[in-house]
Amino acid sequence: MYKAPVEDIAFTLKHVAGLSEAIEKGLLGELGEDLVDAILSEAGRFATEEVAPLAEIGDRQGARLIDGEVKTPDGWAKLYRDWIAGGWNGLSAPEEYGGQGLPHMLNVAALEMWNSGATAFALCPTLSMGAVEALSAHGSPELRQKYLPKLISGEWTGTMNLTEPQAGSDVGALKSRAERRDDGTYRLFGQKIFITWGEHDATDNIIHLVLAHLPDAPAGSRGISLFLVPKFLVNDDGSLGARNDVFCHSLEHKMGIHGSPTCTMIYGDGKFGGEKGAIGWLVGEENKGLNCMFTMMNNARLTVGMQGVAIAEAATQKAIAYASERTQGRAPGWTGSGMSPIIEHPDVARMLLTMKALTQGSRAISYACAHAIDMAHRSASDKQHWQERAALLTPIAKSFSTDAGVDVASLGVQVHGGMGYIEETGAARFLRDARIAPIYEGTNGIQAIDLVTRKLPLSNGTQVAGFIAELREIADQVRSSNLDGFGETAARLDAAIADLEQATLWLLKAQADGKLTDALSGATPYQRLFGLVLTGCYLAKGGLASVSDGANQSRIVLCRFAAENLLSETAALKDRVVNGAESLAAARIALS
Numbered sequence: 182m183y184k185a186p187v188e189d190i191a192f193t194l195k196h197v198a199g200l201s202e203a204i205e206k207g208l209l210g211e212l213g214e215d216l217v218d219a220i221l222s223e224a225g226r227f228a229t230e231e232v233a234p235l236a237e238i239g240d241r242q243g244a245r246l247i248d249g250e251v252k253t254p255d256g257w258a259k260l261y262r263d264w265i266a267g268g269w270n271g272l273s274a275p276e277e278y279g280g281q282g283l284p285h286m287l288n289v290a291a292l293e294m295w296n297s298g299a300t301a302f303a304l305c306p307t308l309s310m311g312a313v314e315a316l317s318a319h320g321s322p323e324l325r326q327k328y329l330p331k332l333i334s335g336e337w338t339g340t341m342n343l344t345e346p347q348a349g350s351d352v353g354a355l356k357s358r359a360e361r362r363d364d365g366t367y368r369l370f371g372q373k374i375f376i377t378w379g380e381h382d383a384t385d386n387i388i389h390l391v392l393a394h395l396p397d398a399p400a401g402s403r404g405i406s407l408f409l410v411p412k413f414l415v416n417d418d419g420s421l422g423a424r425n426d427v428f429c430h431s432l433e434h435k436m437g438i439h440g441s442p443t444c445t446m447i448y449g450d451g452k453f454g455g456e457k458g459a460i461g462w463l464v465g466e467e468n469k470g471l472n473c474m475f476t477m478m479n480n481a482r483l484t485v486g487m488q489g490v491a492i493a494e495a496a497t498q499k500a501i502a503y504a505s506e507r508t509q510g511r512a513p514g515w516t517g518s519g520m521s522p523i524i525e526h527p528d529v530a531r532m533l534l535t536m537k538a539l540t541q542g543s544r545a546i547s548y549a550c551a552h553a554i555d556m557a558h559r560s561a562s563d564k565q566h567w568q569e570r571a572a573l574l575t576p577i578a579k580s581f582s583t584d585a586g587v588d589v590a591s592l593g594v595q596v597h598g599g600m601g602y603i604e605e606t607g608a609a610r611f612l613r614d615a616r617i618a619p620i621y622e623g624t625n626g627i628q629a630i631d632l633v634t635r636k637l638p639l640s641n642g643t644q645v646a647g648f649i650a651e652l653r654e655i656a657d658q659v660r661s662s663n664l665d666g667f668g669e670t671a672a673r674l675d676a677a678i679a680d681l682e683q684a685t686l687w688l689l690k691a692q693a694d695g696k697l698t699d700a701l702s703g704a705t706p707y708q709r710l711f712g713l714v715l716t717g718c719y720l721a722k723g724g725l726a727s728v729s730d731g732a733n734q735s736r737i738v739l740c741r742f743a744a745e746n747l748l749s750e751t752a753a754l755k756d757r758v759v760n761g762a763e764s765l766a767a768a769r770i771a772l773s
């Protein structure tokens with residue numbers, strides 16, 4: 182059973198991602214390390230004792246559509262009520278509307294724990310938090326006043342409605358339409374698919390954020406507007422009014438996250454009588470909906486990254502526990518009587534250490550991204566720098582962490598042998614649950630395009646160049662630490678950082694020369710290269726900090742393992758970036 186790794190999480194936040202430094206500089210108001218520890222500890226308790234025990238029933242039972250109503254798995258509605266009673270939904274939400282205004286870093290760390298407990302459950306508040314962010318940034322004062330307090334307390338939940346059958350990665354292709362009404366509201370018509378927690382029985386109302394075209398809007402993504410469409414209309418005194426013209430038509434049968442209802446939503450069908458068209462309110466300006474939605478999606482990209490970290494953590498814990506008990510054969514050097522635990526076999530230890538390194542690396546990357554977001558909001562100087570750093574890190578945090586979730590969960594199944602393929606152990610659930618995360622919130626392929634075409638060129642390439650220089654400093658610190666435990670870490674980091682730098686310069690030049698196809702051919706290998714280099718550097722940063730922190734040596738040896746075993750992949754990835762495009766283009770005929 183999952184046990185929240187509160188110490189690891191706190192250590193990474195404070196010493197790797199920059200929380201302690203931000204506290205010392207007074208950038209986080211009254212927040213001190215004691216309060217951080219207390220919050221993490223209570224979140225860890227709740228995730229371990231309350232959320233995780235309900236994951237399996239959620240997986241087995243799934244969400245069900247009964248007589249037009251979506252029923253969540255047994256115990257989940259109460260779990261949700263208990264969870265919001267703890268104030269967890271509003272951890273980093275604006276204080277003005279009842280939130281606690283704490284740094285995003287803390288919320289992201291807590292999200293990791295909710296997701297390790299039960300990803301399908303954590304998806305519900307994840308979507309609500311995105312809605313809060315979008316409404317806070319773009320909603321009119323009236324909309325904010327009316328909806329934010331209940332979305333922040335968790336009394337109502339939020340959804341994000343982009344996808345339609347013909348409009349997935351390309352949201353500009355959507356067909357849902359909105360018509361203006363004389364009273365300033367709009368009527369919405371259309372079908373949205375794959376809407377997470379689009380309908381459920383855990384709260385009285387659900388607030389949908391919906392993208393649609395106005396009749397006179399420009400075609401494509403420039404003509405999209407964002408609307409707030411409540412399931413039940415809300416009276417001026419905050420009480421619930423009539424049912425709005427939106428309903429869940431069906432639920433998808435999925436590979437994983439069974440407890441999360443994935444809904445086909447129909448707007449404007451007249452199902453409940455009266456005038457057709459779901460009543461909606463404009464969020465932001467007409468035809469500027471995509472900007473608003475990006476606010477929500479950027480938040481969601483990092484929080485989806487956390488799903489990868491979370492599943493990797495839970496899968497690693499389970500695999501280590503299993504490998505410590507399961508006995509088979511005799512490992513070389515095993516002196517005990519009888520068969521050795523499989524953890525003693527070098528190949529099993531290799532799998533487990535790879536799992537651990539990828540988990541800790543993706544955690545550090547994601548927390549560093551959250552730190553950059555916090556600094557962009559709170560640091561008076563350097564605002565632009567931190568905005569750019571957050572922008573650069575977001576696609577890497579999303580993609581590297583969600584890929585790590587799948588890779589680690591798959592290794593977890595392997596460690597369990599045949600029992601991993603049997604549902605009883607729960608190892609298979611992790612893999613099934615993890616597989617969606619590289620797909621939604623912008624596929625990892627789309628993240629790679631974003632990284633290469635929009636993020637590398639930030640400030641004429643000086644943002645990424647500055648970041649690479651910072652990474653070199655970490656390698657230098659490892660070298661000058663003279664600690665034996667690091668082995669070849671400094672040299673391996675040097676080589677990996679050089680691979681990253683060469684690939685970066687090549688991609689920037691290819692784009693400057695108008696060779697976009699060449700650049701895009703290597704975008705995904707580049708994204709992984711970046712994530713691996715960050716993993717090596719952040720594990721080293723943690724290793725260095727563990728010396729001064731008096732923590733045990735396990736961070737240094739894990740860092741060395743990653744540097745000497747995993748980072749050799751960066752040379753091959755760089756080669757694919759700078760030399761792979763021509764053969765890829767030539768080989769396309771093999772697809773016909």
Ligand SMILES: Cc1cc2nc3c(=O)[nH]c(=O)nc-3n(C[C@H](O)[C@H](O)[C@H](O)COP(=O)(O)OP(=O)(O)OC[C@H]3O[C@@H](n4cnc5c(N)ncnc54)[C@H](O)[C@@H]3O)c2cc1C
Pocket residue numbers: 341342343344348349350351374375376377378435443617620621622623624625626627630
């Ligand atoms: C369980 C689940 C929950 C979801 N929750 C929500 C939700 O709450 N709200 C919501 O709006 N949507 C939701 N989605 C939809 C999800 O965001 C989309 O599935 C995702 O954006 C991909 O779109 P698509 O499925 O149409 O795939 P496509 O866009 O058809 O992509 C297929 C493949 O082509 C690649 N591709 C597409 N375009 C390009 C391009 N321009 N360049 C390079 N490669 C490209 C993709 O990377 C991918 O590999 C959910 C989906 C699932 C399965």
